[in-house]
Amino acid sequence: MSGVPPTRMNQQVFKGKKKAAESGHRLLKKKADALKVKFRDYAKSIAETKSSMAADSSSASFSLTQAEYAAGNFKQKVSEGSMTARVRVGAGIDNVAGVKLPVFTYYETGAATDNASLGLAGGGKKIQVVREKYTVLLQNLIKLASLQTSFSTLDEAMKVTNRRVNALENVTIPKIQGVLDYIDRELDELEREDFTRLKLVQSKKEALNELQRLEIEAQNRERSSKGLTAVKASEEDITANFDAGDDADVVF
Numbered sequence: 001m002s003g004v005p006p007t008r009m010n011q012q013v014f015k016g017k018k019k020a021a022e023s024g025h026r027l028l029k030k031k032a033d034a035l036k037v038k039f040r041d042y043a044k045s046i047a048e049t050k051s052s053m054a055a056d057s058s059s060a061s062f063s064l065t066q067a068e069y070a071a072g073n074f075k076q077k078v079s080e081g082s083m084t085a086r087v088r089v090g091a092g093i094d095n096v097a098g099v100k101l102p103v104f105t106y107y108e109t110g111a112a113t114d115n116a117s118l119g120l121a122g123g124g125k126k127i128q129v130v131r132e133k134y135t136v137l138l139q140n141l142i143k144l145a146s147l148q149t150s151f152s153t154l155d156e157a158m159k160v161t162n163r164r165v166n167a168l169e170n171v172t173i174p175k176i177q178g179v180l181d182y183i184d185r186e187l188d189e190l191e192r193e194d195f196t197r198l199k200l201v202q203s204k205k206e207a208l209n210e211l212q213r214l215e216i217e218a219q220n221r222e223r224s225s226k227g228l229t230a231v232k233a234s235e236e237d238i239t240a241n242f243d244a245g246d247d248a249d250v251v252f
Helices: 008-071 075-079 124-225
Strands: 087-096 099-108
Touching (some): 008 124
């Protein structure tokens, strides 16, 4: 603070800095609150998705066992197919209070289903049930991956935002306020010094006038004792001794 000159200009500059810091603090506080709400929503969605995935995974595994019992071991026939992907994962971005969160989506490519003839000899219905349940399980798995990734990204963004809020609240704004208090104290001290100086000048002027008055009174007493006219204090306007008519005309 001692390195900051205590002037009115610096006072205005630091008032502007304080206003900007307080405005930034309010905005970051709102951002932190918005991220916190979204963070809780993601945590709730992750918990619900995980609990549903446990039941879906168990149901899908059980349906696969039933299909193998009804149609025999068909895994080799599935692996001998063209293995063309019918499902892909799309990546997008969700913007939450200025934070970009990755979002994964499930979409079908429209490719033809391989091994459609599986289960013609028996167990076809069970194989179809396996397809449907594993499709649901895959959708939940992609959803969980998206939620978990966004959750981690949001957690890091919240930590950074909270650090900035705390830095503004506990370091930057108090430091600026300390500089303003220092400038105010110094300016008040300068004003007191100026006031004291003016009082001293005024008191000296009054003392000088009093001394002149006493001298004039002493002279008047002395002149009165000699029968002379008393001397009066000069109150004549000094401009009366000058005549504007004596000056030459000025031509522009």
